[in-house]
Amino acid sequence: MTPIFAIGDIHGQISELDAALARIEADAGSTSPTVFLGDLVDRGSESRAVLQTMIDGKAAGRPWITLMGNHDRYMRNFLNGSGLQPSENLEWLDPRIGGAATLASYGVDADTRRSVEDIRADARSAVPQSHVDFLDHLTLMHVTPDQIFAHAGIRPGVPLDQQIEHDLIWIRDGFLEHNEDFGRLVVHGHTALQAPRHHGNRLNLDSGAGYGRPLTAALINGREAWVLTDNGRLPLLPEQ
Numbered sequence: 001m002t003p004i005f006a007i008g009d010i011h012g013q014i015s016e017l018d019a020a021l022a023r024i025e026a027d028a029g030s031t032s033p034t035v036f037l038g039d040l041v042d043r044g045s046e047s048r049a050v051l052q053t054m055i056d057g058k059a060a061g062r063p064w065i066t067l068m069g070n071h072d073r074y075m076r077n078f079l080n081g082s083g084l085q086p087s088e089n090l091e092w093l094d095p096r097i098g099g100a101a102t103l104a105s106y107g108v109d110a111d112t113r114r115s116v117e118d119i120r121a122d123a124r125s126a127v128p129q130s131h132v133d134f135l136d137h138l139t140l141m142h143v144t145p146d147q148i149f150a151h152a153g154i155r156p157g158v159p160l161d162q163q164i165e166h167d168l169i170w171i172r173d174g175f176l177e178h179n180e181d182f183g184r185l186v187v188h189g190h191t192a193l194q195a196p197r198h199h200g201n202r203l204n205l206d207s208g209a210g211y212g213r214p215l216t217a218a219l220i221n222g223r224e225a226w227v228l229t230d231n232g233r234l235p236l237l238p239e240q
Contacts, residue, residue, distance in 0.1 A: 001146055001222040005034040008196065008217075009069065009189040011210030012044025012101060017053060020217035023228040027219065031063065035142055037189040038069025038151035038169065042098035043210040047075075048105040051131050068138035069151040069190065070169045075102060076135040079123060087166045093119070098210070140168045146222045148182065152190035153202065156182070175202075185223045198225055200238040 005024050010017050024032060040054065041047035057064050074092040077085065078099060084091065092099035093110055100110035103119065106126040110119050142149040143160060153175035154160070155167045167175075172191055181201050189206035196205045196216045203225055209215040217228045218236065226233035 002144070003028075003032075003219055003221040004144065004147070005032055005228075006149065006187050006205055006218050006220060007034065007036050008205035008207055008215060009037060009039035009192070009209060010044070010050055010215060011039055011071070011098070012041055012047035012050055012105065013209045013215060014044075014046035014049040014053065016209050016215035017050055020215050020228070021053075023217050023230065027228055027233065033063045033065070035149045035187070036064065036066045037149065037187070037205060038067040038138070039071045039189060039206075039210070040066070040069065041075050041102045042071040043101055044098075045101055046105055047102040048131070051134060055130055055134050065142045065149070066134075066138055067142065067149060067151050068135075068140055068169055071097070072135055072138055073169060074099060076132070078120065079127060079132060079135075081120065085166075087170045091116075140165055143184070145184075147185045147187050147220060149187045151188060153186055153188045154182065156180070185220070187220060196227060196236060198236045198238045203236070 007020050024034060040050050054066055074097060078092045090097050103110045103123055108119065108122045108126050141163060148154060150168045152169050152171045154163055155171060156174060156178045176191060186202040188202060188204055191204060192206045192208040192211060193204055194208065196207050196218065205216045205218055207213055207216040219226045219228060219233060225236040227236050
């Protein structure tokens, strides 16, 4: 078994991301494989800085795997003008999604009195092409011999090579209540909790950074997991 680190949904919280990366580096150095579970942007005030940190880390050769979350796809699709997807019932600029906070980090005024097309035009001018390219090349799923990493989870009973994008970035119903083994530990975010939870067959690392709670960084080895703190590792035991 090869240990691997994972970081939950960041949602534009650069100070939380910096702290999580510092905990990983203190634990194992800067060359450790790390999976970012998606939802890099929205709600927090520093989405631009989060994306730049991801880009700079990969350019420096960090072994980082960055997954696509539904919020990341919202941003990408807003910029390219593709509009709502079948799985979405809210626009990116709806306050419940948080796209306006992301645009503000690029200096774009997303005031609701402005037309969407004017906002989009400003966004296309303000968002660097490197950020657009990064969003275009996010990974949907990362599989190891012991784990499956996906932003929202996977569809039970569907082979991994037949999983679809909608489920990987949106699924809740059919996945969260599934109690049987998936063959590997599924590590995911998307469904915000007060703290990370190990369910035995799956591990949810979305501890609600998008709502002002701490961002979780965890070490995973096989099906065992530890939350990283400023004072070292704390075991994250499966619930009984």
